[in-house]
Amino acid sequence: MATAPHPSEDGARAAVASARPPRIEAAGLHESVGNPVLTSMTLLNEIAGRFPDAVSFAAGRPYEGFYDTRALAGHLRTFEDYLRGEAGLTDQEVTRAFFQYGRTKGIIHELIARHLANDEGLRADPEDILVTTGCQEAMVLVLRALCRDRRDVVLTSYPSYVGFLGAARLVGMPVHGVREGATGIDVDDLTARIRRARAKGLRPRACYVVPDFANPSGATMTTADRRRLLEVAAQEDILLLEDNPYSMFRLAGSRPPTLKSLDRDGRVVYLGSFAKTAFAGARIGYVVAEQPVADGSGGSTRFVDELAKLKSMLTLNTSTVAQAVIGGYLLEHGCSVEKASVREAAVYRENLRHLLGGLTERFGEGGADGAAGKVSWNTPNGGMFAVLSVPFRADRAMLEYSASRFGVLWTPMEHFYAGTGGQRQLRLSYSVLSPERISTGLDRLAALVRDRA
Ligand SMILES: Cc1ncc(COP(=O)(O)O)c(C=O)c1O
DSSP states (O other), X not given: OOOOOOHHHHHHHHXXXXXXXXXXXXXXXXXXXXXXXXXXXXXXXXXXXXXXXXXXXXXXXXXXXTOOHHHHHHHHHHHHHHHHTTTOOOHHHHHHHHHSOOOTTOXXXXXXXXXXXXXXXXXXXXXXXXXXXXXXXXXXXHHHHHOSSTTEEEEEESSOOHHHHHHHHHTTOOEEEEOEETTEEOHHHHHHHHHHHHHTTOEEEEEEEOOSSXXXXXXXXXXXXXXXXXXXXXXXXXXXXXXXXXTTOBSSSOOOOOHHXXXXXXXXXXXXXXXXXIIGGGOEEEEEOOOXXXXXXXXXXXXXXXXXXHHHTTTSSOOHHHHHHHHHHHHHTTTOHHHHTHHHHHHHHHHHHHHHHHHHHHHOSOOTTOOTTOOEEOOOSBXXXXXXXXXXXXXXXXXXXXXXXXXXXXXXGGXXXXXXXXXXXXXXXXXXXXXXXXXXXXXXXXXXXHHHO
């Protein structure tokens, strides 16, 4: 039989029921919280979650077919053997390396330096490398450091990687868009925009570029354009933030040199990620930043050490366990990411060929000019993305319609323009799909296009 509550319990319950948490006004939060750039990913995930059977060209996720949980333990053991052997650590030091707070700048910097030498011909001093929680953290740190006040601005070509745009919002750094052509950033437009910004009293600090198979456009810069970009950066005295997650995934031909390997005067801050080559769950990225920072009294530090100060207040250090897994992965492949990702590169090549062939089958040879009323697309030479131009508005409402009526998802390109373009374009990501699913998805996309014609 239930007993009647004690009168004082009643009072306590009433107090709990009436206690309201303090109301937080959205308008009182940092500007970035409500910014559409930051909500675009959540929106996509939300739509994808409601249509689990749709073919998704939306997710820019790496291929999952080679993941093997048993390999993780092997990577850890390999790294442990390396610490005991080559690195000469005692048992206690090895235990600490795995379990304790770690070095702010990371513990796999030597191995990353070897990878950069092997795969990119880059001679990076390991002390100039900061291991970060994904490339995303590296972007936030670099922008945080470069943004002293609202006069400091950063440039990037539009369309640009949404993670970069979001990082800039997070630190409150205005982004100035630069035109992009079929071969990446328009260097003349960059010069003009830097000068225009200076004329307004602003301080353009850096330009962010993904020279190989950009996300979302798939564009790749020619070697000549890379050299010109370095010249312009020197002439205009700005830094270049080079982000290079996709260069291993080339359809044909040899890889052009990275900006960093062409850089003779330390203009380039190099951002790396193991998300697409090893696996994203480790959340391991890094930044190479050897630039001297003058302290105003004759001394100097290095940019990497200033970034490390910021990191020590953000994530303290990147997970040592995650670093150990990636360290083992690197060691098992002779510190060559190119060798380690041969199988993934083959999958992406096959998928890209299949996608481009499938587009031609369904939409004809034409349309490569993007003329009104036609469907057109670019032909990237690698990476994970292609862009389709369509004769109708490809926004969130159309995505809903596409998902519910035709069972196919894609990413509206306007997400990557910060509201300045891309309204009739969609990004197609083919990395996680099988060729069969790509065919099915393209059939559905063709049905959507017919429906809208
Ligand atoms: C241009 C670009 N940079 C970096 C990354 C990877 O960042 P992270 O290492 O934080 O996963 C991605 C992933 O989508 C990307 O497209």
